[in-house]
Amino acid sequence: SAVISQKPSRDICQRGTSLTIQCQVDSQVTMMFWYRQQPGQSLTLIATANQGSEATYESGFVIDKFPISRPNLTFSTLTVSNMSPEDSSIYLCSVELSKGFNYGYTFGSGTRLTVV
Amino acid sequence: LAKTTQPISMDSYEGQEVNITCSHNNIATNDYITWYQQFPSQGPRFIIQGYKTKVTNEVASLFIPADRKSSTLSLPRVSLSDTAVYYCLVGDSFGGGYQKVTFGTGTKLQVIP
Numbered sequence: 001s002a003v004i005s006q007k008p009s010r011d012i013c014q015r016g017t018s019l020t021i022q023c024q025v026d027s028q029v030t031m032m033f034w035y036r037q038q039p040g041q042s043l044t045l046i047a048t049a050n051q052g053s054e055a056t057y058e059s060g061f062v063i064d065k066f067p068i069s070r071p072n073l074t075f076s077t078l079t080v081s082n083m084s085p086e087d088s089s090i091y092l093c094s095v096e097l098s099k100g101f102n103y104g105y106t107f108g109s110g111t112r113l114t115v116v
Numbered sequence: 117l118a119k120t121t122q123p124i125s126m127d128s129y130e131g132q133e134v135n136i137t138c139s140h141n142n143i144a145t146n147d148y149i150t151w152y153q154q155f156p157s158q159g160p161r162f163i164i165q166g167y168k169t170k171v172t173n174e175v176a177s178l179f180i181p182a183d184r185k186s187s188t189l190s191l192p193r194v195s196l197s198d199t200a201v202y203y204c205l206v207g208d209s210f211g212g213g214y215q216k217v218t219f220g221t222g223t224k225l226q227v228i229p
Contacts, residue, residue, distance in 0.1 A: 004159075042203070042220060072163070105162065106162065107160050109157070109159055110157070
């Protein structure tokens with residue numbers, strides 16, 4: 001199955017700054033997904049990133065706040081912009097579990113973000 | 117997207133079989149049912165997936181009745197390391213074969229020595 005490396009694993013940031021989270025996959029994948037998991041909560045899908053096109057954002061998430069890049073089939077970044085303490089969460093990327101297995105996904109270990 | 121409902125938490129003693137039931141009354145014809153496990157400070161991990169009847173792998177069994185409005189994840193003889201949050205997901209297709217998934221609240225399983 002696909003293996004995801006996500007960086008950084010954690011960070012503490014000042015409010016008003018931005019943080020870019022990287023997601024590297026060891027195989028080529030068409031779709032990459034970004035999730036947010038607030039403390040003690042479930043996962044919420046932020047956006048879907050398809051290589052070569054603009055990311056598709058879920059309700060409540062906008063590109064200006066969470067710009068996403070998808071330069072190739074193995075890499076994506078999510079930027080959390082103009083951060084506030086409410087952005088303190090775990091951010092996870094996800095891809096299909098294995099090539100051709102369309103209904104299961106694997107996740108990175110997440111980036112634990114604390115905004116102070 | 118079909119909404120799922122599962123118990124918020126469960127406790128079990130080591131060595132017991134644990135059954136976690138999830139209801140998904142509005143499941144669509146093309147939807148698969150998938151269960152994930154999440155340990156603290158880790159991303160969710162795929163456990164098992166099914167469409168109907170029973171599916172078994174080395175980790176768990178998944179029971180799905182004929183009407184598919186619910187499913188039950190069965191973990192045989194749990195150990196302390198099975199303490200985690202378990203998510204039941206039902207998703208639909210993007211149209212390109214990719215399933216958009218929505219995570220529910222999950223069930224926090226606490227295994228007791």
